[in-house]
Amino acid sequence: MDNKDKLFGLIDLNWRFELTKFKQVGKLFKSRWFPLLPIIVNLFIFVIILLAGFIGGYSSGSYNFGIMIVWILWWVMLMFILVPGFSRSWCLMCPFPIFSDWFQRKRLFGVRQGKLEGLGLKWPKQLKNMWVMNIGFLVTTFFSGLFTVKPFATFVLLGGIILLAFLIGLIFEKRSFCLYVCPVSGFQGLYAQFATAEIRRMNPELCKNHKVKTCFVGNECGYGCPWMLTPFDFKKNTYCGMCLECFKTCPYDNMGFFLRPPGVDLLSDTPREPRRLDEAWKAFIMLGIAAVFFLTMQGPWGVLKDMVRQATFKGWLIFITLHSFFCLVGIPGIFFIFSCLSKLFSGNKEVSLRQIFINFAYTLVPIGLGVWIAFSVGIILPNGSYLIHVISDPFAWGWNLFGTAHFPWTPVFTGSLGYIQGFVLVIFYLFATALGFRLSKQTYLDLSQAKRGWIPILIFLTLVTILFLWLYLG
Amino acid sequence: MKKSVIILICIAAVILFALLVNYGATHVRGVPVKIVEQKAEVLEVPFFDKDIDLNKGIATDFWSGLKPQEIKLIYQLMALPWPKSSTPMVKVTAFHNTKDIYFYMEWIDETEDKILGVNKFSDACAIMFPMDEKAQAPTLMMGFLGRADIWHWKASRDIQFWLKEEPVNNKVYVDLYYPFEDKETLVVSKEIVKSAVNDLTAIRVGTVTPKENQYVEGRGFYNQGVWQVVFKRSLKAVDAQNDAIFNSGKRLCAFAVWNGSKGERGGRKSISDWVELLIK
Numbered sequence: 001m002d003n004k005d006k007l008f009g010l011i012d013l014n015w016r017f018e019l020t021k022f023k024q025v026g027k028l029f030k031s032r033w034f035p036l037l038p039i040i041v042n043l044f045i046f047v048i049i050l051l052a053g054f055i056g057g058y059s060s061g062s063y064n065f066g067i068m069i070v071w072i073l074w075w076v077m078l079m080f081i082l083v084p085g086f087s088r089s090w091c092l093m094c095p096f097p098i099f100s101d102w103f104q105r106k107r108l109f110g111v112r113q114g115k116l117e118g119l120g121l122k123w124p125k126q127l128k129n130m131w132v133m134n135i136g137f138l139v140t141t142f143f144s145g146l147f148t149v150k151p152f153a154t155f156v157l158l159g160g161i162i163l164l165a166f167l168i169g170l171i172f173e174k175r176s177f178c179l180y181v182c183p184v185s186g187f188q189g190l191y192a193q194f195a196t197a198e199i200r201r202m203n204p205e206l207c208k209n210h211k212v213k214t215c216f217v218g219n220e221c222g223y224g225c226p227w228m229l230t231p232f233d234f235k236k237n238t239y240c241g242m243c244l245e246c247f248k249t250c251p252y253d254n255m256g257f258f259l260r261p262p263g264v265d266l267l268s269d270t271p272r273e274p275r276r277l278d279e280a281w282k283a284f285i286m287l288g289i290a291a292v293f294f295l296t297m298q299g300p301w302g303v304l305k306d307m308v309r310q311a312t313f314k315g316w317l318i319f320i321t322l323h324s325f326f327c328l329v330g331i332p333g334i335f336f337i338f339s340c341l342s343k344l345f346s347g348n349k350e351v352s353l354r355q356i357f358i359n360f361a362y363t364l365v366p367i368g369l370g371v372w373i374a375f376s377v378g379i380i381l382p383n384g385s386y387l388i389h390v391i392s393d394p395f396a397w398g399w400n401l402f403g404t405a406h407f408p409w410t411p412v413f414t415g416s417l418g419y420i421q422g423f424v425l426v427i428f429y430l431f432a433t434a435l436g437f438r439l440s441k442q443t444y445l446d447l448s449q450a451k452r453g454w455i456p457i458l459i460f461l462t463l464v465t466i467l468f469l470w471l472y473l474g
Numbered sequence: 475m476k477k478s479v480i481i482l483i484c485i486a487a488v489i490l491f492a493l494l495v496n497y498g499a500t501h502v503r504g505v506p507v508k509i510v511e512q513k514a515e516v517l518e519v520p521f522f523d524k525d526i527d528l529n530k531g532i533a534t535d536f537w538s539g540l541k542p543q544e545i546k547l548i549y550q551l552m553a554l555p556w557p558k559s560s561t562p563m564v565k566v567t568a569f570h571n572t573k574d575i576y577f578y579m580e581w582i583d584e585t586e587d588k589i590l591g592v593n594k595f596s597d598a599c600a601i602m603f604p605m606d607e608k609a610q611a612p613t614l615m616m617g618f619l620g621r622a623d624i625w626h627w628k629a630s631r632d633i634q635f636w637l638k639e640e641p642v643n644n645k646v647y648v649d650l651y652y653p654f655e656d657k658e659t660l661v662v663s664k665e666i667v668k669s670a671v672n673d674l675t676a677i678r679v680g681t682v683t684p685k686e687n688q689y690v691e692g693r694g695f696y697n698q699g700v701w702q703v704v705f706k707r708s709l710k711a712v713d714a715q716n717d718a719i720f721n722s723g724k725r726l727c728a729f730a731v732w733n734g735s736k737g738e739r740g741g742r743k744s745i746s747d748w749v750e751l752l753i754k
Contacts, residue, residue: 054498117475152502156495163491170480 007261007434017259018202020247029247029257032109032222035092043095045069046158048394053155057396062386062409064151065394070158071148072383076376078188084262084369087195088188091241096162097178100169101226111222118169123176130278133186134285138327140183141289142320144296145309175226178241185241190282191369192237193265193362194431199231199240202256207232215246215255222248231255236265236273263435266362267442277354280361281332287364287464288327290371294471298378335361338460346444346453359443360457363436367461370428371468374421378472381417385410421472429465433458514726514750517543519568519575521754526576528693532704537578542567545729547744553679557742561731564599564746570709570753575720577601577705579729586696587734588629590642595734596630599694599703602728603718609726609748623718624674624682627692627703629734632670636693670694671705675716679741685716725751 005013020026028034052065061067082090102108104116146153161182168177178185201207215231218224222245225231229239231246247255269275295301296308296319306312307319339357385407392405399405413420440454441447500506526533542565549560567578579599587597606620630641655664671692676682689712694703711717718725729746732738 054494055501058503119477119480152498155498159491159494163487166487167484170484 005438007263008430011261013261013264013267015261018256019259020255020257025257026247026253029244029255030221030253032111032248035242035244036109038093039095039098042093043098046095050155050158052394052396053151053153053158055395056151057398059151059396061149061151062383063389063393063396064154065390065396066151066154066158067148068383068386068390070154072379073387076380078184079369079372079376080380083188083191084195084373086197087192087199087237088185088240088242089197090188091178091185092243094178094184096165096182097169097175099162099166100177103166104169104174105223111218111220113218113220116174118173119171120173121171123172123180127180129180129276130186130189130282132181133183134278134282136181137183137186138285138289138324141292141323142316144293145305145316148297149309174228175241175243179227179239186282187286189238190279190286190365191372192240194263194365194369195237195265196259196262198237198258198260198265199242199244199246200234200256200258201232202254203252204233206252206254210252210254214249214251218245219249219251222246224249230272234273235268235270238265238273238279263366263431266365266435267438269359269442275358275362277358280358281328283361283364283368284331284335285327286368287371288323288331290368290375291468291471292323292326294375294378294468298375299471335364335460338456341456342440342453345455346449348444348446348449348453351443356443356453359439360436362439363432363457363461364464366428366432366435367464370425370432373428374424374468374472377420377424378417381413381420382411384412418473422469425465425468425472429461432461436461512747514748515543515545515746516750516752517545517566517568517727519570519720519751519753522569522571524569524571525574526704526706528691528704528706532578532693532695532702534695534702537567537580537702537704540567540569540578542578542580543749545746545749547729547731547746550730550741550743550745553741555740555742557736557738557744559733559736559738561733561744564729564731566729566749568751570720573709574706575709575753579701579703579705579731581701581731582699583696583701583733583735584699585733585735586629586701588633588641588696590630593737595732595737595739596628596641597696597701597734598626598628598732599701600624600626600730601705602730604726605716605718607722607725621675621677623716624676625690625692625705625707626672626674627670627694627705628672628732629694629696629701631667631672632692632694635667635670673717685713687713689713689717720751720753723753725753727751 007013020029049066049069053067056064056066078090100118104118105112106117140147140157143153143157147157164181165177168181169175207213210232212219213230213232214224216224216229225246226243227239227241231240231250234240247253296304304319307315310316336357339353339360342360343351343353343356386409388404388407392402392407393399394401436457437450437454440450440457444450444453524533524536526536545564545566547561547564549557561581561583563581565580569576579601581599583597585597587595590596601624603623604620605623609620633639634641655661668688669691671688671690673685673688673690674682675685689707691706692704694701696702707717709720711719718727726748728748730743732743738744
């Protein structure tokens with residue numbers, strides 16, 4: 001990365017602000033209570049969510065604690081604040097893998113040195129990528145009409161994920177589930193590349209001279225990276241689950257938590273963490289799902305809603321067929337055409353079409369994140385007031401714990417909804433174009449080729465943004 | 475830890491979750507209640523070599539020689555408004571002569587209500603046949619989930635058709651049609667009654683529609699606090715799409731009775747459960 005490279009001529013891409021230099025933050029990150037404490041708090045909340053889905057009174061989705069907390073609050077927090085702001089900070093506090101962690105470590109709190117419990121098998125090499133997560137998340141969306149409406153369906157989904165996390169933890173090593181299976185993990189990893197925070201080692205020389213690499217193998221203060229990364233040299237947020245074990249195991253306190261400009265990981269392409277086809281497809285799938293979710297959940301087309309909510313089996317089959325085709329073939333296919341045009345326009349013969357396709361697919365990270373944030377605005381503003389009801393009556397048993405059980409449905413700023421969504425889309429489009437041109441320069445290496453090769457991709461990004469502006473603004 | 479122990483834990487966890495999901499799925503709407511399927515009452519429709527000319531009456535002597543089936547009625551409460559009282563029972567008999575099918579309904583009613591007026595309603599009865607042969611309980615009300623053929627006899631209509639009497643007092647029909655229409659050359663809004671029975675079709679509550687062709691005949695008499703009504707239609711359906719078909723051995727039907735003096739009209743009525751017709 002150019003030392004003087006500034007985004008929009010304003011934001012220095014090399015700027016970092018270390019938060020762990022504040023003693024209290026540093027101390028917190030070194031403590032074994034953190035992130036255990038937020039995980040336990042979250043575990044308590046998820047127990048209530050599961051109970052609400054399992055034994056809660058019969059209520060509509062909007063009056064169910066599980067559905068409202070998971071699909072309204074959590075989803076919006078994830079897309080709105082956690083991922084774009086703090087990378088995979090959800091993984092830091094996620095309670096799903098805690099049972100397998102406890103089982104493997106045979107400790108609730110402390111550190112157990114030596115071999116972990118369980119079979120500890122290596123994850124199959126062919127599946128060491130995002131494909132399982134890609135397909136898993138896409139398949140999950142087939143049932144979106146149930147999960148967002150029927151509390152019991154949410155129970156089955158979350159319970160199934162917790163069970164799967166536990167089973168995989170028994171059979172495979174460390175956090176194989178989080179790294180290769182969890183449907184929530186894939187898109188967080190992808191979009192965390194745009195996040196304005198990162199965990200990185202501070203002084204590379206110190207790591208170089210530290211032969212034991214305790215961040216990877218662990219010591220008496222903490223476990224070796226449960227995500228099987230090498231914290232002493234990773235360059236991207238994609239697969240760092242922010243478990244903070246590397247802070248605890250580093251004897252030199254050489255790990256730092258930094259604020260940074262958005263999207264810098266998109267420009268990183270190292271032999272250890274290269275840009276990959278599975279990540280590119282993740283970007284296509286996420287963009288496709290966002291479009292389909294908007295059409296089916298916020299659009300005016302009742303026929304689509306009927307398909308998604310499985311009014312007829314035939315209609316649902318049509319939905320999953322079209323949805324899958326759109327996400328797995330349609331969008332990548334269109335993008336491939338624009339990649340071909342990019343190569344044609346650039347006049348470059350050396351760079352492979354595959355490399356062009358993969359590199360430029362990362363321009364869809366800011367676009368996709370913007371689309372999802374805009375979609376989340378469309379969820380929280382009309383429906384957020386239901387949260388005030390459900391905290392007083394989490395099990396739909398007629399409780400009124402905080403006196404808010406009768407709080408009426410109160411949409412907020414819905415008159416400005418389209419404009420807010422449009423504003424978000426335009427901002428993220430600008431980031432996509434700014435970062436995209438840098439990707440073009442990395443791809444073609446020659447400025448004039450990069451400029452020419454960038455034109456078709458810029459047109460594609462513009463068309464996608466216009467399409468979503470049309471959808472959101474009408 | 476041994477491999478076998480881990481495998482056992484995995485199997486136990488999966489089974490436990492499956493049991494949990496099964497329990498949740500069966501209890502998601504509360505504790506499941508086993509509903510015993512009630513056996514429908516059976517009304518036999520035997521063959522008799524008998525033809526009844528309704529112009530001459532309803533052949534009361536013949537019907538009294540047959541053993542009627544007592545059908546329990548309850549007041550309708552599937553759709554508002556509900557009736558305030560009920561007719562508890564109707565006696566029903568039926569037969570066919572290979573050409574026509576006949577139904578005889580008899581029920582107790584203290585008052586004879588056949589003249590319409592302000593807040594005055596006619597006594598009536600009806601038979602409904604679901605067009606779907608496998609109609610389930612929820613389809614009872616006006617063919618709630620499927621089409622139904624309904625034969626609706628009304629006392630007021632009966633006197634209009636058979637006795638050519640005006641069924642209304644004090645010209646209250648002003649809201650329904652132009653009161654002097656009879657004196658006009660062409661009658662356009664006043665219904666020309668073709669039968670004492672209105673042959674209707676419906677697909678759910680609020681969709682009752684008279685059929686274009688009326689093939690059902692009927693006649694009723696009030697005698698010492700008892701209504702006796704006979705329905706008659708050709709055994710073979712003229713319009714198989716809209717008329718009840720009696721060619722199979724078993725058919726479902728349901729009965730309804732309205733007591734006009736109790737303010738019953740429309741949905742305010744007493745109805746039976748499904749009754750199985752056994753056509754012999």
